[in-house]
Amino acid sequence: MRSVRRVTTLLAATALMVTACAPQAPTTGGAAAPAATPSPARGGTLVVAASSDPGQLNTAITTAGGTHFVAALLYNGLIFLDQEANPKPDLAEKWTISPDGRSYTFTLRQNVKWHDGKPFTSADVKFSFEEVLLRYHGRTATMRTVLDGIETPDPFTVVFRFKQPYGPLLQRLDVIEAPIIPKHIYEGTDPTRNPANTQPVGTGPFKFAEYVRDDRTRFVRNPDYFKPNLPYLDEVIFRVIPQANTQVLALENGEVDYLNSVPGPDLARLRANRDITIEKSAMGSGGSFCTSTLIFNLERPATGKVEVRQALAYAIDRAQILEQVNFGQGKVSEAFINSGLTWATNPNAPKYPLNRELAGQLLDRAGYPRGADGVRLSLDFVHPSAQSRLGELLRQQLQPIGINLVLKALEVNAANEQVFIRRDFDIGWASYCNGPDPEIGVRRMIDSTNIGPVLFSNGAAYRNPQVDDLLNRAAALTDRAERGRLYQEMQVILGRDLPYLGLVESEGYRAWRSSFKGFQYWSGLFAETAYLEKR
Numbered sequence: 001m002r003s004v005r006r007v008t009t010l011l012a013a014t015a016l017m018v019t020a021c022a023p024q025a026p027t028t029g030g031a032a033a034p035a036a037t038p039s040p041a042r043g044g045t046l047v048v049a050a051s052s053d054p055g056q057l058n059t060a061i062t063t064a065g066g067t068h069f070v071a072a073l074l075y076n077g078l079i080f081l082d083q084e085a086n087p088k089p090d091l092a093e094k095w096t097i098s099p100d101g102r103s104y105t106f107t108l109r110q111n112v113k114w115h116d117g118k119p120f121t122s123a124d125v126k127f128s129f130e131e132v133l134l135r136y137h138g139r140t141a142t143m144r145t146v147l148d149g150i151e152t153p154d155p156f157t158v159v160f161r162f163k164q165p166y167g168p169l170l171q172r173l174d175v176i177e178a179p180i181i182p183k184h185i186y187e188g189t190d191p192t193r194n195p196a197n198t199q200p201v202g203t204g205p206f207k208f209a210e211y212v213r214d215d216r217t218r219f220v221r222n223p224d225y226f227k228p229n230l231p232y233l234d235e236v237i238f239r240v241i242p243q244a245n246t247q248v249l250a251l252e253n254g255e256v257d258y259l260n261s262v263p264g265p266d267l268a269r270l271r272a273n274r275d276i277t278i279e280k281s282a283m284g285s286g287g288s289f290c291t292s293t294l295i296f297n298l299e300r301p302a303t304g305k306v307e308v309r310q311a312l313a314y315a316i317d318r319a320q321i322l323e324q325v326n327f328g329q330g331k332v333s334e335a336f337i338n339s340g341l342t343w344a345t346n347p348n349a350p351k352y353p354l355n356r357e358l359a360g361q362l363l364d365r366a367g368y369p370r371g372a373d374g375v376r377l378s379l380d381f382v383h384p385s386a387q388s389r390l391g392e393l394l395r396q397q398l399q400p401i402g403i404n405l406v407l408k409a410l411e412v413n414a415a416n417e418q419v420f421i422r423r424d425f426d427i428g429w430a431s432y433c434n435g436p437d438p439e440i441g442v443r444r445m446i447d448s449t450n451i452g453p454v455l456f457s458n459g460a461a462y463r464n465p466q467v468d469d470l471l472n473r474a475a476a477l478t479d480r481a482e483r484g485r486l487y488q489e490m491q492v493i494l495g496r497d498l499p500y501l502g503l504v505e506s507e508g509y510r511a512w513r514s515s516f517k518g519f520q521y522w523s524g525l526f527a528e529t530a531y532l533e534k535r
Contacts, residue, residue, distance in 0.1 A: 040232050040517070040518060040529075040531035040533075041232065041531055041532060041533070041534045042232050042234075042531070043232070043233070043234050043532065044232075044233050044234060044235075044531070044532030045233065045234060045235040045236070045237060046233050046235070046236045046237070046257050046258060046516065046527055046530060046532075047237050047239060047255070047256045047257050047258070048236060048237065048238045048239070048256060048257065048258045048259075048260070048527075049238075049239055049241045049247040049250060049251070049256045049258070049259050049260070050066065050069065050070055050217075050238040050239065050240050050241070050260075051066060051240075051241070051242055051244070051247070051260075051261070051386060052066045052240065052242065052384075052386070052411070052412045052413070053066075053213055053214045053240050053411075053413070054066055054067045054069075054070040054071055054217060054238075055067055055412075055413040056197040056198055057070070057071040057074065057197060057198060057200045057208065057211065057217070058071070058181065058191065058194070058196070058197040058200060059071050059072055059074075059075060059175075059176075059179045059524075060075075060128060060132045060133055060136065060137055060178075060179050060180075060181045060191070061132060061136040061137065061191055061192050061197075061455075062136070062137070062138070062455045062456070063137060063138040063139050063433075063455060063456040064412075064413070064416060064455055064456070065290075065431065065433070066412060066413075068176055068524055069238075069260055069524075070217050070238045071200065071217075072175050072176060072179070072204075072524030072525060072526075073204050073205060073206045073219060073236060073524070073525060073526075073527055073528070074115075074200050074202035074204040074206060074207070074208060074219065075175050075179035075180065075181065075202040075203065075204045076090045076091045076112075076175055076179070076180060076202070076203050076204055076525075077090050077091065077173050077174040077175040077176070077177065077178050077179060077180065078090060078091050078092040078106055078108075078125065078158075078173040078178065078180070079092060079170055079173040079174050080174060080175075080523070080525070081171065081174045081283075081436070081522075081523065083281075083283075083520075083522050085171060085283065085288075085436045087170040087171065087173075089109075090174070090175070091108055091109060091112060091120070091125075091180060091203065092106040092107060092108055092109070092158075092173075093107055093108065093109050094106075094107045095107065095170075100165060101162075101165030101166060101167065101478060102148075102161060102162045102163075102164065102165055102166070103159060103160070103161050103162070104159070104160045104169055104170075105157065105158070105159045106125075106157070106158045106159075106160075107156060107157060108120070108121070108122055108125070108155075108156040108157070108158065109156075109226055110156055111226050112203050112226045113203070113224055113226075114182050114184075114201050114202070114203055115201045115202055115203070115207045115208070115222060116182075116185075116201050117224075118182065118184055120180075120182075120203055121152075121155040121156065122152035122154070122155050122156060122157060122158045123152060123155070123183050124180055124181070124182055124183045125150070125152070125158045125180055126150045126151075126152050126158065127181075127183035127186070127187060128178070128179070128180045128181050128183075129150055129178070130150060131186070131187075131191065132181060132186065132191045133178055133179075134147070135454075136191065136192065136454055136455075137177075137178070137454075138420075138444050138450075138454050138455055138456035138457040139172070139177055139435060139440055139441055139443075139444045139456070140172060140177055140178050141444065141450060141454060141457065142439075142443045142444045142447050142449075142450050143172070144449075145447070145449055145472070146162050146163055146164060146166055146472070146475055146476075147160065147161075147162055147163075148161040148162055148163045149161050164475070164476040165476055165477070165478055166475060166476070167475075167477070167478045167483075168437040168439040168440060168475070171435070171436045171437050171440060172435070172437070172439075172440045174523070174524070175204075175523070175524040175525055176523075176524045177435070177440060179202075180203065181202070182201050182202075185201055198211055199211075203226070204222065204225075204525070204528075205221070205222055205225050205227070205230055205231040205525065205527070205528045206219035206220065206221060206222055206231065206236055206527070207219060207220055207221070207222045209235075214240055215239075215240055216237055216238060216239050216240065217237070217238045218235065218236070218237045218238075219235065219236045219237075220234065220235050221233065221234050221235065227528075230528055230529060231527065231528055231529070231530070232518070232529070232530065232531035232532075233527060233530055233531065233532065236527050239256060241256070242385075242386065244261065244263045245263065245266070247259050248262070248263065248266045248270070248511075251270075251276065251511060251512075251513070252270075252273065252276070254513065257512055257513045257515075257516055258510070258511070258512040258513070258516070258519075258527075259510065259511045259512070260510060261508065261509065261510075262278065262509040262510070262511045263327060263329070264326065264327030264328050264329035265327050267329075267509065270511055274514065275513060275514050275515075276511055276512070276513060276514060277511065277512055277513075277514045278509055278510070278511045279509070279510050279519075279521050280507065280508065280509050280510075281508050281510065281521055281522045282340050282507075282508060283436075283508075283522040283523070288340075288433055288434070288435055288436055288441075288522075289338040289340040289341060289433060289434040289435065289436075289441070289505075290338070290431045290432065290433040290434070290505070290506050290508075291333050291338050291431070291432055291433075291434070291502045291503070291504070291505050291506070292321075292326070292330075292333075292390075292429070292431055292502070292503040292504045292505075292506060293333075293429070293430055293431070293432045293500050293501065293502050293503065294312075294316075294427055294428070294429060294500065294501040294503060295419060295425075295427065295428035295429065295430060295459040295460050295499075295500055296309050296312075296426075296427060296460055296498070296499055296500065296501070297423065297425050297426055297427070297428070297459075297460065297461065298460050298461050298462060298499060299423065299461050300425075300426050302366075302368070302377055302379060302426065303379065303426050303427065305366045305367075306496075306497060306498065307362040307363070307365050307366035308362070308363065308366050308368070309498040309499075309501070310352065310359075310362050310498055311358075311359040311360070311362035311363045311366070311401065312359070312398070312403070312427075312501065313352035313498060313501050314352050314353075314354065314355045314356065314358050314359040314362070315354075315356050315359040315397060315398055315400070315401045315403070316352075316354075316394065316397050316398070316501070316503075317354050317397055318332045318333065318503050318504065319332055319354075320393065320397070321390065321393060321394075321503055321504060322503075322504050324389070324393060325387075325389050325390045325393060325504070326504050326506070329506070329507050329509075330504045330505050330506045330507045331504070331505050332503075332504060332505075333502030333503055333504060333505050334347060334349075334351065334502075335347060335349045335491055335495070335502075336349065336442070336490075336491045336494040336495065336500070336502065337434060337438055337442055337487060337491060338434040338505055339505060340434070340505070341434060341436075341437075341438060343480055343481070343483075343484045344438050344483070344484050344487040344488070345487075345488075345491070346487070346488035346491040346492065348488075348492075349488075349491040349492050349494070349495040350492065350495030350496055351495070352498075352501075356400055356401050359401045360401050360402070363376050363377075363401060363402065363403075368402075370402045371402075374402055375402050375403075375404050376401070376402035376403060377402075377403060377404070378403075378404040378405075378406055379403060379404070379405055379406065379426040379427055380405075380406040380407075380408050380425060380426045380427070381394065381395075381405050381406065381407055381408060381425075381426070381427045381428075381429070382408045382410065382415055382418050382419055382424070382425040382427070382428050382429070383407075383408070383409060383410070383415055383428070383429040384409070384410065384411070384412035384415045384416075384429070385409040385410060385411060385412070385415075386412065387409070387429055388407075388409050390429070390503075391405075391407040391409060392407070395407060405427075408425075415428075415429075416430075416455055416456075419459055420453065420454065420455045420456065420457060420459055421453045421455070423453075423461075428459055430456060430459065431506065432445055432456065432500075438474070438487055439471075439474070439475050442487075443471050443475075444456065444457055444458065445457075445458055445459070445460070445462075445499075445500065446458060446460075446462050446464070446467055446471070446494065446499065447468060447471060448462070448463040448464070448465070448467075448468050449468075451463070460499035460500055462497070462499035462500075464493065464497065466493060467490055467493055467494065470486050470487070470489060470490040470493075471490070473486055474486040474487055474490075510526075515532060515533050516530055516531070516532055516533070517530065517531055517532075517533050518530045518531050
């Protein structure tokens with residue numbers, strides 16, 4: 001867990017940085033890889049396997065990992081996060097933070113153009129936050145509770161003002177958490193239905209070329225990219241290959257060049273293949289420190305009862321899920337906050353060891369005795385079809401306590417729509433990524449102000465004023481130890497209320513053909529600095 005330690009160490013330093021300015025060399029935005037090769041060759045096509053169709057290509061209106069993995073290369077954030085989550089320049093070339101930690105001033109690059117040739121300015125940043133990100137991006141939307149306003153004193157300066165000191169800002173301004181989209185394309189429209197969502201215009205290293213639903217998305221090199229000499233590749237093609245084992249075979253056969261995930265049973269074989277490179281990272285294009293999570297709909301009669309939710313937790317064998325669904329890749333979730341965030345997680349929060357006898361007693365107490373057929377109640381489980389193995393195992397595990405789990409497997413975007421937008425479910429599923437700070441990826445799940453038709457928001461519709469207060473107090477502190485104590489206190493409450501049940505903390509492995517170098521595999525801009533080695 002080397003990366004985890006590096007991230008948490010970094011966050012301590014960043015949280016305390018209330019007066020520092022962090023100007024860095026502005027020419028590469030923190031890009032790390034090319035240093036080992038003085039002159040990477042230009043040209044070549046990278047073929048990437050995608051597990052699902054992205055649905056659309058506007059990453060500012062969703063936190064869906066499948067969408068960000070494909071489309072992030074079209075955009076930039078104000079900040080680039082390096083492999084250790086250090087903030088580096090991207091669209092912003094430098095920044096200052098006021099002594100009281102309430103004001104951040106960003107100086108933007110002046111040589112940036114949108115893919116259609118229009119100039120990028122501070123108006124695009126203000127519009128992206130106020131009209132899109134703070135409304136539709138499930139993680140960034142939570143920032144509206146502490147943000148006091150965004151000012152643009154000139155075309156290349158943006159000032160964020162907060163109601164209180166706010167330490168996590170720099171970690172939530174990269175291309176995943178806050179992609180900047182063009183005001184001149186989206187102003188006056190519904191950003192969730194704008195035609196540009198499938199023919200996007202960004203500032204990123206690659207430009208949109210082609211989108212064929214359920215088949216492929218193709219990008220070409222942006223010749224006017226603001227980072228000198230980048231990108232190196234001429235073209236990136238994402239091929240939709242739903243089955244993980246098919247993806248692996250395609251990589252081994254040279255039909256694709258890059259995988260964003262490697263199944264556990266295939267790791268050893270791929271590692272032995274000298275033509276393939278494998279790297280592990282807790283950070284990725286869809287987020288970081290992610291946990292496979294059950295979402296209980298608290299607005300439904302049965303799952304609205306805490307005894308039912310606790311009964312489900314006692315009846316589910318998560319160790320079996322880890323072995324049979326995740327093939328041992330990852331670890332059983334033991335707390336609401338991912339254990340990768342060591343300073344914030346609480347290993348002593350309430351736990352639910354396997355105990356189906358107690359689960360039955362809780363269901364009796366909740367008013368669900370067994371019927372003549374042994375069934376107490378039926379619950380539907382809405383999930384992506386890729387999680388069908390999980391659904392079948394959950395159905396088997398809940399049957400002994402008299403719960404009939406009705407499996408509703410849908411295409412991933414349809415499943416997300418049914419859970420977060422239509423709210424038509426008893427139990428849903430998501431891979432919730434905590435991000436490098438709980439304020440980024442945890443708050444959106446439990447903040448009572450974040451309930452609404454936004455993907456990957458507070459899907460449980462959980463409301464607890466005490467939790468809201470702890471979130472607000474933690475966000476206002478700059479001392480990480482003090483913040484950690486508040487988050488640990490919060491997890492005791494969440495462990496009791498159980499609006500969600502974490503199943504498995506996932507581990508991320510990337511794999512690619514070794515003829516390619518320079519991937520920023522921890523970032524949404526993973527192919528920005530990639531190149532094909534000439535032999």
